[in-house]
Amino acid sequence: MRAFAISLVTVLTAGVVSLPQAAAASPAACFDRAAPVTYEEGRIDTPGTRVPYELVEAGGLGAYPEILRKSLCLAPSVSAAKRLLAAQGALLWRTAVARAQGKVAIGTIDRYDDRPLYWTRLLGTRDIRQWAPRFAVGAGERAALLRAYEYAARGITSTTFGPGVTRVLVSGFDPYQLNGEIRRSNPSGASALQLDGRTFRDGGRTVRVQSVVLPVTWSGFDAGIVEDAFGPHLVRGARERADLIMTVSQGNRGVMNIEQWAGAWRGGSADNNNEGEAELIPPAPGWPQPHPTAPPATRTGLKTIPSLTPEFIETTLPYQEMIDAGTGPWPVALNPRVCEWAAGTRPAGPVTCTDDGPSAGAQAQSGGGGNYLSNESMYRSNRLRRELGATDIPGGHLHISALVYPADPAVVIDDAFAADRAATIEQTVALVKAAGATVG
Template identity: 40%
Template sequence: MNALLRRAVTCGIVAGSLIATAPLAIARPGSRDCFDPAAPATVSERRLDSAVAQEILRRSGFDRFGAKFRHALCAVGSRHTAALLVKAEGIALWRAAVDRVQGRGPAGGDLARADDRPLYWARLELTRSLRQWRPGFPLSGAARTGLIDSMETSSRGQDSVFFPPGLKRVMISGFDPFQLDGDIRRGNPSGANALALDGLILKTPSGPALVRTAMFPVLWGPFEAGMVERAFLPEMPKLDMFTTVSQGRVGRIDIERYNGRWHTGLDNDNETRATTIPVPGGIPTVTPQPEFVPTTLPYERIVAAPTGRFPVFDNTLVTEIQPGATTPVVSPTGPTPGSIARAGGGGSYLSNEIAYRTTLLRDALKLDVPGGHVHTPVLQFAPGNTTAVTDPVFEQNRADIVAQLREIVETALS
């Protein structure tokens, strides 16, 4: 039996905790091919076949996850065993990405350790394998979707957010790369930041603070299904601070003052939206749902502090339909009372949406906790580099952004 699968079967991983369980039978020993390559894949998964994606996987050593997972899947003989394997592999992928960025263990290749992209492309290999898997036992569409969802949450660190007693608690989120049809080489500094900060203990005037992070997809469906709230809700009442982070504008960092109740644009699977942000049933919310929700991050302190290379702004701009009007207008100083949101300071894409959802959850729980959204600069390649997957300018830009985000977090905590 595959060593990883044996560990998953004999230990089990449920909600991020190890529990003892009896070994389970494994069917089809020796089977090496249990996949249907003609099975439909998502738009995101189809990009895996690009030379850039394969180069990033190869040069980081993260190409090993796909082959190992496929071999293990072909030995699985039950849904229960499959669930254990998926959870174990998802958590292992997340930990490997965090360890690589934070300098633990071998680099696995010549790609810079700080790179967030290996995690993204390796995860897609695993979810595509689950979509193409043809097990030797009945597996309904709903059960397969459940396995894919488990892989998504566990490999994003969403199942690994745990705070021991005695420390201040800080939760930070990051995003996958996006707009890959424009340039498939793109990374996301917010994702690199999440990998760099997970598990770090920061010194503050009132004591040490533990940072836990989680990654989120640039996809409408998981947000509408409540992925953000399910990740934040268990810890939100006990947090000392939270901030969602995403890539924003060129050459600047923005502390977004207002988050709007409207989402638009193409996601990573080329799906689009142009509606108000829905809150799924069972999630605490504010009624009626507000058009704008403000940050409670200490933006004045952050803007005034010398945190790094990029200028930091308190961004109060919103787009709204003012009372009695029908056409959206830009308001540079925040929302007009009674207006309808068409964009927060962070726009109307998923970055604004994660900020809206988390700050709305904060208010629904009636919490007095600093929380909001930080937009990073765009992570740029060296001028003239239109083909290489990395270069020294790209890597320095990423390092500077991540270092400044850490300073911003420490400033907010102080």
């Protein structure tokens, strides 16, 4: 384990700075710690807890933030910093995947833990936001630096399948609802780490899975991160075109729900930045979007924005084969629930919920999985799938069982929590395999 920690530091600095140079650099000299950070990044230093730092160390990633800081301090230009951040973001992702899949043994907590990656990446985005080099960095340039780092550290820049395989692209999520429980893990993000780059044989075929981890932020979704992750694999004629796409998130305890419907409305519950506004799901920049089918604008009572189609999108995942795969420990079911407003009554009218599918002309209030970012990940990825004419590619959403945390708030992880999370993740992996076995 010690030997790997040394090699991790060496690899992190390869092609960027040498260790003697890094040691000579003064990180404090090139960071403005008074510069604003996001609400999510501010949670790193929540008074009264060291949980984020403890998880980074326990995951074996303690060397990473310091090396990143020292490397940034030595970057001679914005363009050099962008290359550095893309490379180090990719290295962080590869290291987290290798750790999760047992290919390297680092850290003191179990390999199914997604939290070291989350907090390490967040330390990086905070440092990029507060980076104050000798030369000027414009707002647009800093945004590009953050994107280069985040997309690489979330696996979005490394979804390459290679030839001769059935291609399955999966997304998970960061931890969320951390204000009330800073120890939170997200088994969907942990499942993404277990799945990334994995192959399995089905008859004479080889199925390869690539995965990404999405943020729990409305702003990230508004900027098009879902479309940027899935879009390149949905374009007709693309060399790396997917054969199946699946978004995954944490849902209710004790059940694995394949959501039948995604709705066009976001409820506006607070995200990891403590932001949220109820509205129609906006379009994504740079990707084809549906044309409005209603009057040019719909007054929601909150803001005026274009009306987008469709109101609901139905799954095309092979849900019966996933149900029949006999995975455990949790039961697997198709969830047909939708909640809707009658035509023209959103958002002030009464809401009707039904298991019979959307009514003719109804306006979406929520899909089966609600109207938070889980629902939106399914809606956005499949809205784009339809707009790109990729209706031959199955797509949909899987909600997996929620986790239960140790009763003692001072305990970050215990054996019961670890075993429950591992079982949920392994069942998620099995369900992705079952879906992948039906295509190609």
